Amino acid sequence: MLDYSKYYSNLAKRIKASEIREILAILKTKRDVISFAGGIPDPTLFPKQELVEIARDVIEQYGDDALQYSETKGVREVREAVCKFMYAKKGFKCDLEDVIITTGSQSALDIIARTLLDPGDVVITENPSYLAAIGAFKNAGGRLIGVDIDDFGMKTHVLEEILRSMSEVERSKVKFIYTIPVAQNPAGVSLSSERKKHLLEIASKYDLLILEDDPYSYIVFEEGVDKTPLKALDREGRVIYISTISKILAPGLRIGWIISLNDLTRKIELVKQYVDLHSPTFTQYITAEAIKRGVIDKVISRAIPLYKAKRDLMLKAMKEHFPEYTWYSKPVGGLFIFAYVYKEGFDAGKLLPLAIEKYKVAYVPGGSFHVDGRGANSMRINFSYSTYEQIIEGIKRLATLIKEN
Ligand SMILES: Cc1ncc(COP(=O)(O)O)c(C=O)c1O
Incomplete structure (x- = not known):
């Protein structure tokens, strides 16, 4: 096998495969995991x-x-x-x-x-x-x-x-x-x-x-x-x-x-x-x-009430289940809620494999959204893609993960 690395540009050498991407890539094969990871629209909105x-x-x-x-x-x-x-x-x-x-x-x-x-x-x-x-x-x-x-x-x-x-x-x-x-x-x-x-x-x-x-x-x-x-x-x-x-x-x-x-x-x-x-x-x-x-225009007019309902449901579930040492954004629109866990040593990136394997829930760890190395204790949670049932169940699982770790 050729060693290709000597051919790489400095850019290619600098780019590291994101561990998180690789972990999230396996989600496709895990049907029992509720994923709040993607930034993806609800496909029922596609005007096919x-x-x-x-x-x-x-x-x-x-x-x-x-x-x-x-x-x-x-x-x-x-x-x-x-x-x-x-x-x-x-x-x-x-x-x-x-x-x-x-x-x-x-x-x-x-x-x-x-x-x-x-x-x-x-x-x-x-x-x-x-x-x-x-x-x-x-x-x-x-x-x-x-x-x-x-x-x-x-x-x-x-x-x-x-x-x-x-x-x-x-x-x-x-x-x-x-x-x-x-x-x-x-x-x-x-x-x-x-x-x-x-x-x-x-x-x-x-x-x-x-x-x-x-x-x-x-x-x-x-x-x-x-x-x-x-x-x-x-x-x-x-x-x-x-x-x-x-x-x-x-x-x-x-x-x-x-x-x-x-x-x-x-x-x-x-x-x-x-x-x-x-x-x-x-x-x-x-x-x-x-x-x-x-x-x-039609997609937009369907997306607003649908995503609002999903956001409301997710925020309600978070209010009910998340411990008091968490803070999360109250999004005015878009697809995401961002949450911080203020508990010594909580690392959303390190916990992701366990979240998927044991708690059957996925999110994107927040560290990579920060430009200064902060945010290990944070996560991005998507509300647009999951069904209402998945939102309620997934937030319960996420809350259990936070409380137990
Ligand atoms: C803020 C922001 N910019 C750009 C993009 C890229 O979107 P696309 O390339 O699909 O237009 C996204 C996708 O999630 C985004 O959230």
């Missing part, structure tokens, strides 16, 4: 019949184009549909030329990281934040600095203090602030209106870009949550906005988008060209049709 019709129509009507190579930044009609969708849902206008259709928003994160980061550059994120964004920034050589969150999102006064106390040299390495302002992953909290304003002021004062990741603002359960994107408030062109159909249509279609500005869009587009030429033309067309025919 409508998608059958759309897929057929797309091939019949646009087949020559829809099955062909297409422009790197995305099919014009699709970018048009996305712009209209953004205006209807988010209230900001975008220029067609500033939209890039991506292969899910994960690839948007990767391409933007490649466009903006050199090894040693700094990205500031919420702490905890979305683990695969953290991974994309690290792959590009980024160093991460975390800012704690509370029920109102990133503590912007802490962010300001971090930037203020940096040396000039260190500060010059900070390229952008990454934020999921609405119904954040993993905690489900949202940035308050005051903090949004403050964040934009800070970006302006320290001359930084903001990368706004917005997969969840379509699925907010509470009145009074400010869903205005930072992009709509941005007067200086500092916000790069990304979103996706993954949680409001189907993640398997792999369609997301970037809305940027001017030269920066051109540069991101160039970088994308050498990553994947373009995102799948066929699913781009399907997405545009799903927007135009109101299919996405």
Whole structure:
């Protein structure tokens, strides 16, 4: 057998297989385990019949184009549909030329990281934040600095203090602030209106870009949550906005988008060209049709009450069964609850194999959502995928695990 390791790039050498991923991968074979691990939508929301019709129509009507190579930044009609969708849902206008259709928003994160980061550059994120964004920034050589969150999102006064106390040299390495302002992953909290304003002021004062990741603002359960994107408030062109159909249509279609500005869009587009030429033309067309025919609106209107009911049930079960030395977020939307266990020595990562084998319940340990090695005592718990019965039973099992360990 060849030893392939000498061929690996520094990046490949640096990337370590996540033990947790491997543990969670075996879940597929364990039907008796209740999994709160994935970040996945409830498949009963997939509009299968409508998608059958759309897929057929797309091939019949646009087949020559829809099955062909297409422009790197995305099919014009699709970018048009996305712009209209953004205006209807988010209230900001975008220029067609500033939209890039991506292969899910994960690839948007990767391409933007490649466009903006050199090894040693700094990205500031919420702490905890979305683990695969953290991974994309690290792959590009980024160093991460975390800012704690509370029920109102990133503590912007802490962010300001971090930037203020940096040396000039260190500060010059900070390229952008990454934020999921609405119904954040993993905690489900949202940035308050005051903090949004403050964040934009800070970006302006320290001359930084903001990368706004917005997969969840379509699925907010509470009145009074400010869903205005930072992009709509941005007067200086500092916000790069990304979103996706993954949680409001189907993640398997792999369609997301970037809305940027001017030269920066051109540069991101160039970088994308050498990553994947373009995102799948066929699913781009399907997405545009799903927007135009109101299919996405329908999914959203079914997702909100369904996920709200699941969140409510999970929070109720947690209130009933979790011991008093736990704290958990009260998500205003999205798919997750984030929990901390304040008991000496509790390590959610180390306990995961036991959780699966003995207690028959799975979650994602919270350590990997933190950028500073904290969070061993935390876990992300998904409420969108499981049935009501599984939510009640799974939370009981999780509570027993916490109490017994
Ligand atoms: C905050 C955030 N950003 C990006 C993604 C990636 O989504 P996708 O690549 O499916 O669009 C996710 C998926 O869970 C997410 O939670």
